């Protein structure tokens with residue numbers, strides 16, 4: 001009683017989950033545009049902190065330079081700093097964080113969340129998606145071999161397509177194994193907190209977006 005209904009943007013504190021190849025990045029961009037909230041990709045904020053030589057960026061770089069993984073607490077600090085910025089007040093979409101239950105526990109101490117979206121694609125389809133992916137060397141557009149019909153140039157800009165080093169079968173298998181071990185437990189974690197909504201990622205990107213927006217409108 002008396003509590004004003006929040007505007008849509010105020011209840012858009014979103015975590016996006018999904019295996020490598022599930023199309024998480026594409027959906028994050030669409031959601032961010034639709035609701036005018038920042039898309040926070042951990043890769044991007046790492047690069048920014050390192051480039052600007054922030055204290056936490058310098059620490060992160062010291063691990064990366066030695067070829068080591070950045071410890072959870074450093075990653076958590078970087079995300080915490082980013083979420084404290086003004087543009088996150090009415091919402092955000094987190095992409096690539098949390099990656100494990102330890103990070104998820106820490107995130108709950110930093111901010112409330114409104115929803116965790118899991119873009120689900122069956123594992124056997126992820127392998128085919130990733131190993132068949134070809135990327136444009138000019139504009140970065142992604143294609144799949146099944147739709148290229150033998151072409152090897154970009155429909156948008158005409159540059160050559162290539163296969164990313166980490167899209168070979170062995171590396172993909174390793175990336176999926178890491179995901180299953182570390183990140184999949186998050187699905188149970190968020191389900192137990194009644195925050196999880198699963199979206200069928202095994203359809204074309206526009207259909208996934210429609211389903212995602214439908215879920216968000218009903219929050």
Ligand SMILES: [Zn+2]
Pocket residue numbers: 136137138139140141154155156157158159
């Ligand atoms: Zn291109």
